[in-house]
Amino acid sequence: MAAISRSRSRSRSRRPLALAVAVAVALGAGALAVTSASAAEAPLKDYELTWGIKQSYRSYVTGMAGGSFTPAGGATQASDNGAFTFAGGTGTYDSDTHAVRLGFAGSLKIASKLHGFDLTLSDVRFDSGAAEITADVTSGGTTQDDVPLADVTVTRTMTGMETRLTKEAATVLGSASYEGAAGDPLTVVQKTPPTQSPSPTGSPSSSTSPSPTTSTSPKPTGSASSTASPSASQTTSASASASETGAATQGDIADGTLGWGVKQSFRTYVVDGPAKGRITASGGATQASGNGDFTFTEATGTYDTDADTLKAAFKGAVNFKGHEANGSYGLDLTLGGLTVELDGGTGELTADVESLGKTSDDVVLAHLTAGTSDLKAEDDVISLDDVTAELTKAGAQAFGGFYTEGTVLDPVDLSVALSDDAQLPDGDGDGGSGNGSGTGGSGDSGTTSGTTGGGTTDSTTGGVTGALASTGSDVPTGALGAAAAVTVAAGAGVVIAVRRRRQA
Known part of the structure; x- marks a missing residue:
């Protein structure tokens, strides 16, 4: 266990209680003669x-x-x-x-x-x-x-x-x-x-x-409750029209990308934290350099801009692995088959989850809340940025209780093409994800972030360097023995900055 940075004995100086009753008693008592402690x-x-x-x-x-x-x-x-x-x-x-x-x-x-x-x-x-x-x-x-x-x-x-x-x-x-x-x-x-x-x-x-019974105790601050849940009845608008280029208001999705970091604090925990592990993107998914967010590609599904509904499935998977001992891993979690479903601005993010060899399909990981209920197409592309994602009960179980239900995950960015000749947007570098190695293309080669070096394609020793994030306080990282204290921060992750431009 790391040494305690400062020690205080039982004789440490007292801090006065800033309470009105105590102040009133003290002021009313007047000057008192010094007496023994006993x-x-x-x-x-x-x-x-x-x-x-x-x-x-x-x-x-x-x-x-x-x-x-x-x-x-x-x-x-x-x-x-x-x-x-x-x-x-x-x-x-x-x-x-x-x-x-x-x-x-x-x-x-x-x-x-x-x-x-x-x-x-x-x-x-x-x-x-x-x-x-x-x-x-x-x-x-x-x-x-x-x-x-x-x-x-x-x-x-x-x-x-x-x-x-x-x-x-x-x-x-x-x-x-x-x-x-x-x-x-x-x-x-x-x-x-x-x-x-x-x-x-x-x-x-x-x-x-x-x-x-003499007072009302506050709720424990270590838990959180979900503030948004998907419901088909929450559809608030059907005013969206066809795209400016005259595309149909409903049909099949031609292509698309999903940008999501899962949770920045979790990525830090795996790569820089006590897990001393690595992150590997594969099957069409890529990870931004600097242990950044993930991009999942080749969307398929359906949309209806009149009804403001969308369902899109994406290719690619990401594996988190750490806590290695004698060739075995205490953490081995893979998320793949990601699907986003929205109805009137709210919905769900589902994934196939494999943890330590056990697979569960179509797990609802997060409740989604978009900034608008309208699905509008521009140049035959529907784009939604910074969609709020809150962990579900099933998602909390998928993470082994590492986070509680209602925890805010990294935001989701979504772009889907409605026609074959529509062009998906490029990343512009916002949010700090960058356009470095390990993010280009849409091939099936994996990108790995490990414990040293950079996150280059097909690397098994890549990783990140530099100071860790230190914001937020709701991450349940727990007792991690003699390892140095590692910051595993709560709060929203950076926005995905690299999107694959669809090949014509």
């Missing part, structure tokens, strides 16, 4: 801390990584790969600062033989004054004490509190993209209410201890 602190016991770290991280560990969570010593995990609870919390309540400091029993082992990580979290602590969660982290026989895992937005009830992962947590979990990412909500409650219960933001009261 005089201001009351003992606490029988508390529980519940926190899931990050839902997408849990999905990664038990999904693509084929790993497991093993709680012990009083720690437990909720069913269906749920959140973790650490019991036996003891500590103190400071009546001067109204800070609650608690340490919890139990440990959590996180391990994957397939992806080569094995770490244990123990001595989990919550400090409302410092507004943070810390834990001891053990990996490779070395233990780092009091590693700050998350900053906490402390509330009076201490239930459903928002958390944000730290730089140290990003190192522990194996991806720099976790720094600043929203974690799962945190709840700290007392199982056996005392006669007098402390509050982290005000003076002690005689009421029972904080309860999860």
Whole structure:
């Protein structure tokens, strides 16, 4: 495990809670004489801390990584790969600062033989004054004490509190993209209410201890829901006319290209990340240089510009391979037979998916939402750029839980020719995909991005160099052992810039 970049001890300076109640109490108290720490602190016991770290991280560990969570010593995990609870919390309540400091029993082992990580979290602590969660982290026989895992937005009830992962947590979990990412909500409650219960933001009261029912917990921030789903009833316009050159308003597609990067962060993970692998385009598909987007070619299908419907299938496939050990791969995913179907501006992207030797045909990978519901032809070509693609439940399963349902994938660019003499547009270099090697032509020779060098045709050692992207925070890259923290960014990928000009 990479060394923790900075350490903080339990005696680190406290940050004041910016809460009105605490401020009011402090101002009303007036000047106080200095007293011993023991005089201001009351003992606490029988508390529980519940926190899931990050839902997408849990999905990664038990999904693509084929790993497991093993709680012990009083720690437990909720069913269906749920959140973790650490019991036996003891500590103190400071009546001067109204800070609650608690340490919890139990440990959590996180391990994957397939992806080569094995770490244990123990001595989990919550400090409302410092507004943070810390834990001891053990990996490779070395233990780092009091590693700050998350900053906490402390509330009076201490239930459903928002958390944000730290730089140290990003190192522990194996991806720099976790720094600043929203974690799962945190709840700290007392199982056996005392006669007098402390509050982290005000003076002690005689009421029972904080309860999860006293406030509404926010939804976990590690999951996402789809905001668009295809429906034939969503057709909003039938006003599109025939093309300017008088082509029929419906018929067979003569040719076409599909530009799609799948997801930029996933490409980075495979080539530059812990997977230490390669990407190979074949069968008519090509990849832009610099580990760029893919172009799928030779579209066939049908269109109807009056009804604003289109269905196009494309040739080519792309393979993602990584986590090699003794000639076997923990990641071996192929997407081929891509088909786009649109009806009134919304629709689906389907593909044949082969993962580790298992094939599933016609998997609906993404819900599509175009910027317009009208299909308009110009010079016998229908073009749609930056079509939003959101991962479906089936798509999430195809990625082994690496991403959650509703994750925004790279946008889709689509151009289809309606007649034999129509000319498809050329790429213009926007979006940074470039017109370099590994993108030309429409032949069946593969283009490969590996771990070194450039992505040239028929290469098996090609790859990318340079800094990794570092935007976004929703990528569940998970714990990746002693490998250096790798940025696997969320967010839309670059727009495909190279399209094949159809041969006359």
